[in-house]
Amino acid sequence: MYSAPNINNMYIKNASKSEQVLISNYVLKIVAIKKQDPNADTSTLEKEIDQLIYHLYGLTEEEIQIVEQN
Numbered sequence: 001m002y003s004a005p006n007i008n009n010m011y012i013k014n015a016s017k018s019e020q021v022l023i024s025n026y027v028l029k030i031v032a033i034k035k036q037d038p039n040a041d042t043s044t045l046e047k048e049i050d051q052l053i054y055h056l057y058g059l060t061e062e063e064i065q066i067v068e069q070n
Contacts, residue, residue, distance in 0.1 A: 013056050013057055015056055019052065022052055023049060026045050026048055026049045027049070029042075030042045030045050033045075050068075054067070
């Protein structure tokens with residue numbers, strides 16, 4: 001859990017409008033699928049969101065591996 005001082009030091013990247021729309025569309029798809037079937041596998045869509053976020057932050061392959069291991 002994060003305490004307030006840690007949250008204040010977090011780096012939050014501002015996504016462009018097009019990036020926001022892409023991410024939002026994936027989230028809406030996941031919500032719609034889960035609404036129909038709460039047990040549905042949405043991992044592929046979730047991975048797409050992950051990739052968009054990695055790109056947004058400009059992570060290298062090495063950094064992505066670190067994130068995915070945790």
